[in-house]
Amino acid sequence: xxxxxxxxxxxxxxxxxxxxxxxxxxxxxxxxxxxxxxxxxxxxxxxxxxxxxxxxxxxxxxxxxxxxxxxxxxxxxxxxxxxxxxxxxxxxxxxxxxxxxxxxxxxxxxxxxxxx
Amino acid sequence: xxxxxxxxxxxxxxxxxxxxxxxxxxxxxxxxxxxxxxxxxxxxxxxxxxxxxxxxxxxxxxxxxxxxxxxxxxxxxxxxxxxxxxxxxxxxxxxxxxxxxxxxxxxxxxxx
Numbered sequence: 001x002x003x004x005x006x007x008x009x010x011x012x013x014x015x016x017x018x019x020x021x022x023x024x025x026x027x028x029x030x031x032x033x034x035x036x037x038x039x040x041x042x043x044x045x046x047x048x049x050x051x052x053x054x055x056x057x058x059x060x061x062x063x064x065x066x067x068x069x070x071x072x073x074x075x076x077x078x079x080x081x082x083x084x085x086x087x088x089x090x091x092x093x094x095x096x097x098x099x100x101x102x103x104x105x106x107x108x109x110x111x112x113x114x115x116x
Numbered sequence: 117x118x119x120x121x122x123x124x125x126x127x128x129x130x131x132x133x134x135x136x137x138x139x140x141x142x143x144x145x146x147x148x149x150x151x152x153x154x155x156x157x158x159x160x161x162x163x164x165x166x167x168x169x170x171x172x173x174x175x176x177x178x179x180x181x182x183x184x185x186x187x188x189x190x191x192x193x194x195x196x197x198x199x200x201x202x203x204x205x206x207x208x209x210x211x212x213x214x215x216x217x218x219x220x221x222x223x224x225x226x227x228x
Contacts, residue, residue, distance in 0.1 A: 004158065041124065043204070043218040044159075093158060107158030 003027055004096050006108035013084055014116055021079045021111045023094030029074035030096035035067075038091040038110070050077045084115040120219035122205050127225045134192040136222045138205030141186065145207040148181060149216065150190045153202045162190070162203075197226050 003026040013019050023033055031052050036044040048058045048069050056069035066088075068080040077096075081088050092111045098104040119141045128134045140148070146167050151159040165172045165179045165188075172179045178191040192199055205219040 006158075009156075041220070043120075043220040046215065049215075095159075105161065107160070109156065109158045 004108040010112040033077040034095040122219040149206040151204040
């Protein structure tokens with residue numbers, strides 16, 4: 001089946017630094033990718049919708065200047081957490097749409113970010 | 117508003133059936149989903165049901181939908197150790213599945 005990868009799978013950084021997380025669709029083109037954040041024992045919260053070649057659409061309450069999203073190609077979307085703080089520590093997951101039906105959607109394995 | 121609720125934990129003996137329940141608030145939901153998340157992995161779509169259906173069966177999985185009560189359940193027959201995971205209920209309003217609202221997830225553990 002279709003595969004979505006994320007890199008890195010986990011990262012530890014110091015407060016104030018920026019971290020880039022990549023989401024790649026390995027065997028299909030994804031015009032739309034979504035970024036989620038998941039806290040321990042909690043649900044996935046949609047952060048933003050990323051469309052190839054256009055600006056991302058952010059959900060209410062998500063700071064677009066802090067969470068920079070770039071969808072430069074049909075197989076790659078990046079999420080950059082700028083000036084990270086400990087409260088940004090979380091599990092970040094991307095989802096890519098391979099088609100229009102609900103069965104054609106694939107999640108990445110997630111990236112665990114720990115900010116010290 | 118949109119809200120999806122699930123119990124956090126379920127423990128089942130191997131070989132028994134597991135029933136994971138979910139309630140949702142938005143009566144406009146068009147599609148309802150069940151996802152499985154294994155440790156360190158992304159979410160895997162297990163099954164989904166259209167809002168105009170009452171039941172859907174797929175091998176060991178049975179989904180029941182009670183629209184009146186806004187209640188969704190997932191039954192796993194003959195539960196195996198490989199079924200240990202977190203199961204997320206989710207709803208969406210649009211056929212393109214662009215925006216999906218997830219429940220908090222139910223951690224299913226299997227005891228021998």
